[in-house]
Amino acid sequence: MMLRRRRLAIGLIGLLCAATPLIGVYLLGLWHIRTEGHEIAEMVAQRAIRRAERIIGRSVVTLTELELLGVKGCSLRELDMMRRSVYANFAVKEVAVTGADGTTLCNHTGDVAAIRPASAPADSADGAIRLRTVLFPDTDSPGLMLSLRLASGRALDAVIPGEVIATDIVPMALRGGAYGALVLNDGSVIGAMPAGTRLTPAAFADQEPFTGRAASDQFPISFTFRVPTALIWEETRPLREWAGLGGALASAIIACGFALIARRGPSESNLIRAGIERGEFVPHYQPVVDIQRGRLVGCEVLIRWRRADGTVSMPGAFIAHAEATGLALPMTLGLMRKVRDELEAAYAARPELKLSINLFDDHFEDLQIVEDVETIFGRSRIRFDQLVFEVTERQPLADLERARLVIQRLQDLGARVALDDAGTGHGGLAYLQELGMDVVKIDKLFIDTIGTDRISAPVVDSLIKLAHDLGMEVIAEGVERIDQLQYLRMRDVEAAQGHLFAPALPGATFLELVRATAEAGTVAEDTDGAAMDPLAAFRIGGEEGLGRRASQGRTPS
């Protein structure tokens, strides 16, 4: 359920992240089109006005050449020169001579021009040329007339069709949707593109969306160009396609990344952290039995991970990671609080019972654990002298000096400290002597050798002797058989725990055991005390004792 929700969340985040490059590319495309649109419109207008200036300039040269050749009337020689100049200049369609009163005297064909002026005249910047728009007869199409005043008061005129100056400047205009107009300063149209269009700039001034305008500084003309979005969209398509491909690739890579993350599941640390927050780490209690008198003398707290779905994990599945990442620190804190709440009443009534809590090397790095123990148990009815803290010999302690100080402080409170897994690590005698242990717990590894001829069998005897010589109590771990129990009793081992008595029990079962052993009396002794049955305390309520019933599956550890 949790995993499905997590995958759903990763999927949604992944979808958002994967969509980001595509959305980004799309927005970038829109931005690009906006800037491109204006730039293209400006560029076309600039290009169009320069071209118009060139064509007009060349026609001015044509008129000046005619003036220099002395053309000022309509003689055959002058008409011939006018004709030649029209043939030599592709833009000029007509050259004419105008009288001082403005009437056309003749044109290069020998006729009187039928071209009608369509606007008032406007002078070029240097004042040498006068420009006006005209309308061609028959087609009514617009054009530009240039007039060069002669000394006689007459003028030489050249007429350029508007479409020659204004159309087909950019291929874009041919594809439709784009409009351009070359106008005289009074707004009258000289020519428009595409060919045949008569739109004035005013007609498309408020139309969408990209308009560029360029004015000439030689002649009183300007060019306005308008490009619709669709055309710019079309123009910029290749760039967008590449960007889109890049965006799609990035999206696919991100989506694959998220899919991998979702498949891999959350990290072990995150799962443990979440488990701590939800209080899923719970204590089980393995009874510890005084094997000389057959009494319950306490328990060792062994952690279990009980998830919301009811599954229970043993410490082997998570404790090493929790210790390596330091998560075992908050885990132990939560565990101690739960133990306090669960056992407080029972332990207040049975002050002889001890409570062993496993610590690990990080706990001995500073005095925080001492503070935590004081905070958690200080105001509870579990007394400090009921607490035993186990230090494992499996992992070496980083700083023996610091560890010694922590142990001393715990002992100052009244708690005892036990060396767990004794004989399995590197500490050995040094740990026992330097750390000032109170209890030695012999590992199951050695207890298993009892009754065998394994070479490590004598270790049990050595450990027991060493601990007793140093004045320490001995607890045997992992006792499973009666012969092991008898062996340990004969060597004066004080206490033992193991499946022979009970596995680690859930709180309710352990409390039942505490209650039952209290009610029935904890010692099953013969009058002389010699034939004492160490299992008697666990045979309450019939043939099968409480602890053994629990160990046979009613309350699994």
Ligand SMILES: Nc1nc2c(ncn2[C@@H]2O[C@H](COP(=O)(O)O[C@H]3[C@@H](O)[C@H](n4cnc5c(=O)[nH]c(N)nc54)O[C@@H]3COP(=O)(O)O)[C@@H](O)[C@H]2O)c(=O)[nH]1
């Ligand atoms: N830092 C912490 N470490 C912890 C804590 N709780 C447990 N542990 C450590 O995890 C290791 C495995 O513990 P667990 O699976 O609970 O096994 C313990 C007993 O159930 C098991 N046991 C006891 N008697 C018998 C037996 O007769 N037969 C048999 N096959 N197994 C038995 O042994 C484990 C007891 O280990 P120990 O601590 O050495 O007494 C283990 O190393 C735990 O220390 C925790 O809260 N913090």
